[in-house]
Each structure stands twice: as C-alpha cells, then as structure tokens.
Amino acid sequence: NAGVTQTPKFQVLKTGQSMTLQCAQDMNHEYMSWYRQDPGMGLRLIHYSVGAGITDQGEVPNGYNVSRSTTEDFPLRLLSAAPSQTSVYFCASSYRRRDAEYFGPGTRLTVL
C-alpha cells in the first residue's frame, strides 16, 4: 500500500492564481480531510469528507474548495491564491471519522 499520497511536494504561486492539491489513498478509507500547518498554530482542519459525494467545512474553509467523487481521491482547490494561504498542507484519511488518521507527506505552498 502506498498509503496517503500528495502531489506536488512544493509549489510557488502568484497572488490570484489557482491550483489543485492532489490527495489519494489506497486503503479504502471512508474519511478524508485536509489540514494546514502554520507556525505556532498546530494543524487546522480545512475541509473533510465522510464518504464519496459528501464534504463539509472544517475550521478554516475560506478560500478553499473540495470535492469527493471517488473513495480514493480528495483534491483541494485554491480558487484565487492569497499570501495568507502560504502554509504546509496535509491530507489525511481514516476508516471512520473518529479513528486515528493517516497523514500524507505534505505540500509546501508559497504564495507570493
């Protein structure tokens, strides 16, 4: 099993550009989530999904969109990047909502 994979590992964007962070898992997990990690802030939940076709907002959803068309994939879209979105982004998955989550290796995003 590859576990949770994320692409790209690094990305630099200009303000106003859009992009999609990819996340995939091969463990047949129902629950998937996106977090961002900022210095002194820990990990904050952006969006999550409890199954294909079902998504909901976390703590800091503004500026991000998600969709879950398959069990395996959970992409995160930045519609118009802002410098405040400079962060490290982690995707995670688990069998069920309250199980311990498996995290991907992260995407380091810089918005200039």
Added chain:
Amino acid sequence: DQQVKQNSPSLSVQEGRISILNCDYTNSMFDYFLWYKKYPAEGPTFLISISSIKDKNEDGRFTVFLNKSAKHLSLHIVPSQPGDSAVYFCAASGGNTGKLIFGQGTTLQVKP
C-alpha cells in the same frame, strides 16, 4: 479561541530519562484524545490515543494520562531515546462531528 493548548513550545531531556508532554483542553464535549508525532518534512504519524472512559493507556514506552476534571492530558515517554526527537501534537475530538482539533505542538529534543 484555542480549544486544545500545548503551552510548552519545546522540551529538552537527557537520553534515558522521562519526557512528559502536556496538553490542556477547554471543550467538555471532547471524549477522544490522540497524540501524533511529526518529523521534519514528513506528515504526522499516530502514536497513542485514549478514550474519556479511561484515565490511562500504555503502549510500550508511551503512556497517556487523562485527567477529565482538570481537562488535562499528558504523554509520558520512558525511557526517552534520541529517535524520539520530534514535534508532538495532541488532538481531541468529540460531539456530533468528531472533527479533530489539534494543539500547537511541542518540540521534544532528546540529548544523547
């Protein structure tokens, strides 16, 4: 308002001694608590968890203690090893959503 707090940004201990990492929470609806460990440039990995029906859970060198009346949990690592040097995050969930709320993290350094 930070619902999960790790008030010590860093901790340094000698190899072989005990490491104690602390975490406080404010939401009485939290009923499931987890600790994650994170190395640089990697995603967090699950370490140990505890349900609110227990006050202690052990896994090898790692023990988590929960004091519900004080809304406090701690992670004990005995004996500490240099490979334990990492950032440790506590997380809590509870209520209908089961969403994980993370603390800010504590950087542990174990000196040989």
